[in-house]
Amino acid sequence: MREGAAVVRVVKRSSEEVTVEVTVRLSGSLLEMEDAIQEAANAVGRCATGEALKRFDADGSPMRVGETKLTARGRDPKTYQTPYGEVPIERYVCQSARGGRIYCPLEQGARIVRGATPRFASQLSHK
Structure with a gap:
């Protein structure tokens, strides 16, 4: 790039x-x-x-979160804030067959805080 x-x-x-x-x-x-x-x-x-x-994204296969089975709705673009600038990523988002709240495995696994990576969120919290 x-x-x-x-x-x-x-x-x-x-x-x-x-x-x-x-x-x-x-x-x-x-x-x-x-x-x-x-x-x-x-x-x-x-x-x-x-x-x-x-590395924290799902592979698109169905998963369980608690008692709820979730299936991938597809890959959605999202821009994350990092100490080095913005990083655009296409990641899987999942939802139950009944609809409702959307779950993003990448954000859960990477511990994203309101669109910011953990390092960037930590830096911001000290300002």
């Missing part, structure tokens, strides 16, 4: 790791280069956080 003066891409994934490659354009004044470096660091953070969030 191209992020301003940086290009970030996942080059390898495993069950426990992700390898990210970043290219930073160093041109202009030192201030412009520092801005490019900061943007690249944030782009790596967004990319890695996106990969981490996906």
Whole structure:
């Protein structure tokens, strides 16, 4: 993905790791280069956080929460707030056959707080 003066891409994934490659354009004044470096660091953070969030998503198969059987309604887009900026993700949302409240396994498993990742929510709570 191209992020301003940086290009970030996942080059390898495993069950426990992700390898990210970043290219930073160093041109202009030192201030412009520092801005490019900061943007690249944030782009790596967004990319890695996106990969981490996906690990908490469901696979779309039916599940039980307590006594209620839930089935996937499909994948819905959602943008999460992180210390590195916004990270858009398509994640499964589930509901019972009778309708009612929607359940998002990713948000439950990753402990999302009102659209913010735990680290970002913690940072905000200290301000």
